[in-house]
Amino acid sequence: MLVIAYEGGKVNGNPLYHWIALAVYTGLLLPVAVAILAGWTPPWLRKRQAGLRFHAYGLLCVYAVMLVNGIPRIAGASSGTVLACMGVGIGLFAAAAVLFLLSERKDSGAQRTGAVEPRES
Numbered sequence: 001m002l003v004i005a006y007e008g009g010k011v012n013g014n015p016l017y018h019w020i021a022l023a024v025y026t027g028l029l030l031p032v033a034v035a036i037l038a039g040w041t042p043p044w045l046r047k048r049q050a051g052l053r054f055h056a057y058g059l060l061c062v063y064a065v066m067l068v069n070g071i072p073r074i075a076g077a078s079s080g081t082v083l084a085c086m087g088v089g090i091g092l093f094a095a096a097a098v099l100f101l102l103s104e105r106k107d108s109g110a111q112r113t114g115a116v117e118p119r120e121s
Contacts, residue, residue, distance in 0.1 A: 012073040012082060019074060025066040033059035051103030058099035065089045065096070 032042065036056035041049060069089045072082050 012076055015074045015076075018070040021066060022070050022074075025063055029059050029063045033057075033063065048103075048107040050109070051106035054099045054103035054106060058096045058103065061092045061096035061099060065092045068092060 033056045036052055045052060068085050072085045
């Protein structure tokens, strides 16, 4: 088993870094994903509305990766728990990648057929 040891042999590191990452992800990713699911379209995605829901769910998966990896480290969990959560995080990251690819595929299909027009805000 591979164990990464830093800061005095503790695998969790300094909890301050994880709190900062949690605050940044909560401030940037979560509001955008929730707003997209509520019907708002960000300006940079106005021409690509067919796959917006997939995009929002992908952002929520990336946010969940931070939660799954950061919270056990903040709580001072054992190295086995941290490694298990890292495995779950890898699965969530793979799910996010699939959702982003599905979003791109749906958008490219809609652009070819001209089925989706940009919304006016």
